[in-house]
Amino acid sequence: MKTKSIRRDKVNIITLGCSKNMVDSEVLSGQLLANGIEVAHESTKRGSNIVVVNTCGFIDKAREESVNSILEQVALKKEGALDKVYVTGCLSQRYRDELEKEIPEVDAWYGTMEMPLLLKKLNADYKVELLGERLLSTPQHYAYLKISEGCNRTCSFCAIPLMRGVHNSRPIEAIVEEAGRLVRMGVKEVMLIAQELTYYGLDIYKKRALPELLNRLADLKGLEWIRLHYAYPSKFPLEILDVMRDRENICNYLDMPLQHASNAMLKAMKRQITRSEMTELIYAIREKVPGICIRTTLIAGFPGEREADVEEMKEFLTEHRFDRVGIFTYSHEEGTSAYGLKDDVPAETKESRAREIMELQQDISYEKNQEKIGKIFKTMVDKKESGRYIGRTEFDSVEVDNEVIIHSPLPLKTGGFVSVKMTKAYDFDLEGEVVASE
Numbered sequence: 001m002k003t004k005s006i007r008r009d010k011v012n013i014i015t016l017g018c019s020k021n022m023v024d025s026e027v028l029s030g031q032l033l034a035n036g037i038e039v040a041h042e043s044t045k046r047g048s049n050i051v052v053v054n055t056c057g058f059i060d061k062a063r064e065e066s067v068n069s070i071l072e073q074v075a076l077k078k079e080g081a082l083d084k085v086y087v088t089g090c091l092s093q094r095y096r097d098e099l100e101k102e103i104p105e106v107d108a109w110y111g112t113m114e115m116p117l118l119l120k121k122l123n124a125d126y127k128v129e130l131l132g133e134r135l136l137s138t139p140q141h142y143a144y145l146k147i148s149e150g151c152n153r154t155c156s157f158c159a160i161p162l163m164r165g166v167h168n169s170r171p172i173e174a175i176v177e178e179a180g181r182l183v184r185m186g187v188k189e190v191m192l193i194a195q196e197l198t199y200y201g202l203d204i205y206k207k208r209a210l211p212e213l214l215n216r217l218a219d220l221k222g223l224e225w226i227r228l229h230y231a232y233p234s235k236f237p238l239e240i241l242d243v244m245r246d247r248e249n250i251c252n253y254l255d256m257p258l259q260h261a262s263n264a265m266l267k268a269m270k271r272q273i274t275r276s277e278m279t280e281l282i283y284a285i286r287e288k289v290p291g292i293c294i295r296t297t298l299i300a301g302f303p304g305e306r307e308a309d310v311e312e313m314k315e316f317l318t319e320h321r322f323d324r325v326g327i328f329t330y331s332h333e334e335g336t337s338a339y340g341l342k343d344d345v346p347a348e349t350k351e352s353r354a355r356e357i358m359e360l361q362q363d364i365s366y367e368k369n370q371e372k373i374g375k376i377f378k379t380m381v382d383k384k385e386s387g388r389y390i391g392r393t394e395f396d397s398v399e400v401d402n403e404v405i406i407h408s409p410l411p412l413k414t415g416g417f418v419s420v421k422m423t424k425a426y427d428f429d430l431e432g433e434v435v436a437s438e
Helices: 019-034 060-079 090-102 115-121 160-164 172-184 210-218 239-246 263-268 275-288 307-320 347-370
Strands: 010-015 038-041 050-055 084-089 142-146 189-193 225-228 250-255 293-300 324-329 376-385 388-393 403-407 417-425 429-437
Touching: 010 019, 019 038, 019 050, 019 084, 019 115, 019 142, 019 189, 050 060, 050 090, 060 084, 060 090, 084 090, 084 115, 090 160, 142 172, 172 210, 210 225, 210 239, 239 250, 239 275, 275 293, 275 307, 293 307, 293 347, 307 347, 324 347, 347 417, 376 403, 376 429, 388 417, 403 417
Parallel strands: 010 038, 010 050, 050 084, 142 189, 189 225, 225 250, 250 293, 293 324, 403 429
Antiparallel strands: 376 388, 376 417, 388 403, 417 429
16 A cells, blocks of 8 residues: 655745844754754755745845845746745845735745744744754854844934844843854854944843953853954943953954944934044054954945045045945935935945945055065964865954965864964955964
8 A cells, every 4th residue: 555755844044134144044944953844054956845035124235135036936936846935034024015915926924033933834843942052054163143133223224123123132141051052063253243232231231241241252161263243333332342352262353333434424324423433432442452453334325425425434444444344335225214315326426436435445455464464363264165275364254354365285174273474465365374273
């Protein structure tokens, strides 16, 4: 007698947008795996019958990419290659009603805080006891560590609070426990992420608790690097820098988006800080942690931006010579307070201004990299690519910063550390030879 075989579900998760989305996808993967459901992350094979698209809705380009990805999966469903397509994340949170009408082929839509509902749809139980457990989609030696969700800031251009809600800190104990679990999995570096790091703890401890959290994390044996992303400059708690300076495994690296340098633009953006106050802060940071790498992000083409404002931004970059700079063109976001302003800078002007800024930063980056030639840096080996080893120093975060091309006469271990003497420098990358390894 023949028995009918029932194909088990296999889920493929596609992640778009920022590292916070990646963490959400990793948590979802861990939950599915704990429920006995086979799961893959961004698999290019066609073995999965269910796809979950974790979307980004931050700016127009990200929304376009998310919608295109959803449409690609819907097309596969129509071909019979997929049984179900589910959508979650920021885009779904913000535009669910409109998207349901425009793309009815999607089987269900979920917001940023609706993972238990998504799991139920996938015939899985949300296991509270697994909080903090994840199936890493990054290489095993580094991971992102989310310390809070949401944001209480009121920046006029930003739609994040509309999608992620108000600031919600995770307890220190939970974060340290998760970090310890990551270390036991082989993670050497954690990158602390939040919409706004410096606000951490104000909601649950009634004080800024990031210094305490950093000290607790720095005590973890085997955690070689701790990196800070997304600090808000207004009322910046300088005690964070004392911990950074005193603890060897906290990278001398700070990602602090400033967004602009013109007082008129800073006021219009509701950044709660002036150019002179930012200048004082930068000097204070560099005095407290000599040699610190400061990464910042800027916006070109905010409503009302004039050529004079762009020149101020250039002057500011020339004065402070940031190690790393990224720039976005302004995106007119419905629901933000800036949406009431006229989006009066043409798209091509936004793009040309962004290029001007990056050309200036390219020169600064080249000059700063040239200063590293002949010096030795502790370097993490990230991967082997095209027969070459690629790594990073403590001054470089994954994907957004410099890479180091490492020359070694002996095989190197991915995730290991080597001492590299820099021999060549380019605009955004370095090249060097191993002089010592772990």
